[in-house]
Amino acid sequence: MYGDSTQPLEDNGPGIPEGNRDRVFEQGFTTKDHNGGTGMGMASVRQIVLAHDWRIEIGESNDLGGVRFEIQTRV
Numbered sequence: 001m002y003g004d005s006t007q008p009l010e011d012n013g014p015g016i017p018e019g020n021r022d023r024v025f026e027q028g029f030t031t032k033d034h035n036g037g038t039g040m041g042m043a044s045v046r047q048i049v050l051a052h053d054w055r056i057e058i059g060e061s062n063d064l065g066g067v068r069f070e071i072q073t074r075v
Contacts, residue, residue, distance in 0.1 A: 005073040010061035021058045 016024055023029045025046040030037035049056045054073050061068040 005075055007071045007073070009069045009071070010064045011066040012061070012064040013066040015060055015065070015067045016058055024058065025056075 020029075020031065024042050026039070027043040028039040029043075030039035046056065049071060052073070054071055057070045057072070059068045059070070060066075
């Protein structure tokens with residue numbers, strides 16, 4: 001059962017466009033080819049979340065203007 005244990009993580013960066021939100025956890029997906037992005041960071045986060053049988057959702061930060069991730073843990 002997923003419950004009240006939600007860990008929000010927000011930043012004030014450019015956010016993640018809705019069109020990329022389904023792909024951001026794919027291994028190798030990056031929008032930073034010109035800056036040396038490998039596409040491994042969020043794929044690693046997803047593996048950790050799945051290993052613990054948690055959930056992760058992507059949205060927009062209302063407070064900071066960037067991206068908001070919510071990790072829901074099992075209770």
